[in-house]
Amino acid sequence: MTDLAAAADVTPPAEAPRLGRADLHIHSAASDGVAGIEEILRHVQDATDLDLIAITDHERVDAALAAQDMAIKCGYRFEVVVGEEITTRGGHLLGLFLTRPVPPLHALRWSIAAIHEQGGVAIPAHPLAPIPMCASARSLRALIQDADPAVHPDGLEVFNSTTAGRRGHRRAVAFAVEHHLAALGGSDAHRPEHIGQAVTRFEGRTAAEFRRAVEARTTTWEGSYYPPMAQLGMFGRQVRKYARDVRDEVRGKVLRDGTGRDLGYPGGRSRPAHYEGDVQP
Secondary structure, three states: OOHHHHHHOOOOOOOOOOEEEEEEEEOOOOOOOOOOHHHHHHHHHHHOOOOEEEEOOEOOOHHHHHHHHHHHHOOOOOEEEEEEEEEEOOEEEEEEOOOOOOOOOOOHHHHHHHHHHOOOEEEEOOOOOOOOOOOOHHHHHHHHOOOOHHHOOOEEEEEEOOHHHHHHHHHHHHHHHHOOOEEEEEOOEOOHHHOOOEEEEEEOOOHHHHHHHHHHOOOEEEEOOOOHHHHHHHHHHHHHHHHHHHHHHHHHHHHOOOEOOOOOOOOOOEOOOOOOOOOOO
């Protein structure tokens, strides 16, 4: 066989499959984000290569449920997971794959069990930083060692782009390795242009494949921190948003017209708020 023929018979090595990209920590106008769901979804579709996002508003899932429905109806190329960032007495906790909100201000142990009760995934957010909103190593270790698997966290947000995430990052990475936890990254975005600042990488592209990767502890992360001025600019936009929210709430009560602040999805100004699912692509 000639050298040329031999070369023709060589099968080129298969390219490694592209890992999926997920940002699973995003806030909307329904809590302390500054953008509505439609703006968030359009930005993810047009300006990112994300395969999966989660809307994780504080103490509520209504905007996340609306986002999931809107993404399907509009035929967007990415999936939306319904999430919530829950304020527990032991720190902030991300609940993913939820169907209803988990009430705040319970123990971290109770909250993780409540997420699992509805088939969700429990991920402590920006942990191990020395501030009250972050779960401590001591509390997480106690949960991991608990005899009841229902209170075990499913993973750890080891990279979070905010200042809180920066302060706990190294300890979180080491803790996840020590305890064989799935390692995740999230942007904690409060404005659309920050979505994707940090991501979780996983084999596959879909929400179901992401979930299997968490269970198999094969997720990885990548990202970068926000520069200080970016967060200061975000705080300024939040203050202006809060002022509009107060104005609109007061106006609705004075006029008694059944409206309130904009929760960021169709029907979000109505009181009681109800998602109007007649969105057109």
